[in-house]
Amino acid sequence: MTTAAVFGTGSWGTAFSAVLADSGTSVRMWGRRPELVDQINAGSNEDYLPGIRLPEGIRATTDPAEAAEGADIVVLAVPSQTLRHNLERWAHHLPRDAAVVSLMKGVELGTTKRMSEVIAEVGGVESERIVVVSGPNLAGEIALKQPAASVVACTDHATAERVADACWSTYFRPYTLTDVVGCEIGGAVKNVVALAVGMAEGMGMGDNSKASLITRGLAETTRLGVALGGDPATFAGLAGVGDLVATCSSPLSRNRTFGVNLGHGMAVKEVEAVTKQTAEGVKSCDSILQLAREHDVYVPIIEQVAAVVHEGRTPQQVVESLLSRARKHELE
Ligand SMILES: NC(=O)c1ccc[n+]([C@@H]2O[C@H](COP(=O)([O-])OP(=O)(O)OC[C@H]3O[C@@H](n4cnc5c(N)ncnc54)[C@H](O)[C@@H]3O)[C@@H](O)[C@H]2O)c1
């Protein structure tokens, strides 16, 4: 039987653990808080997935060595900006031949590194063992076992196949890819676009406005991803347009909800105060903008979101800025 160690007991770490367990994989989760670990061992995670009964076959511990011991697959599901610090403490516990899976959708502030790059650098993990799982996978829906598809990407296709087998259940359908860069950029940038779409929603705009933002957001994502070496086809797939549409449409999305509150006129600090969980785009908009500038990629929506988050620009000013730009060819 395949054994997976899942680090992170938040919404997605827990829902993905359930997917693994429902696929016949034995799961050991690592969590920080003993009381939450006890609750998971009793079959639920009320803080992050209220009302959900977890499947058999999931055990939790606060000891990283115990979680990692003998694991064939190690899954990392903590907020992106905390990965480096956490992995520094966990790296020596990770089995040398385990596949290391990132569920995270962010870009590191300061270094502009993708999560797979942080895993390689801090964990000393070779690229053939680093896997990214990304797609339209809102944790709350997956925990209810609503059908969804996803992408399991690794430069080594055999490793992607191994991880896909371990998370292939009656309601979760993984597709394999070798484009790690494209999947990570798709996952990180859609959070920033969801902030913009949320703002439009909060300002009372309709579907034309939101579809325009989603589509032009996808153009920015694709331009940046391709400049970084991603495959253009990835952005037309589950980790691209699939995840973008799910996140920008769903009230379950933390990023979209954050944007809605901004669109209602709340200040960034006020929204942060009422946001309990990770809205990755709020932090990653800066590192993604920096990446785009380093690669000379035009990303007007990302620029405007970063200006709202960091410079106090209002959503109304964003609308004016985006619409007053010079006209251009759609595909340039
Ligand atoms: N929730 C979803 O629907 C979903 C789906 C796909 C991908 N993701 C991505 O997965 C990643 C994790 O998201 P999530 O939804 O599980 O987040 P979450 O906010 O629900 O949970 C984060 C977890 O990390 C822990 N944590 C927070 N700060 C920490 C720190 N400094 N050190 C160690 N642990 C810490 C929290 O206690 C919690 O267990 C994010 O990058 C997110 O973008 C989320």
Ligand SMILES: O=P(O)(O)OC[C@H](O)CO
């Ligand atoms: O809740 P969000 O905004 O972090 O989005 C969740 C997932 O990434 C959707 O696939």
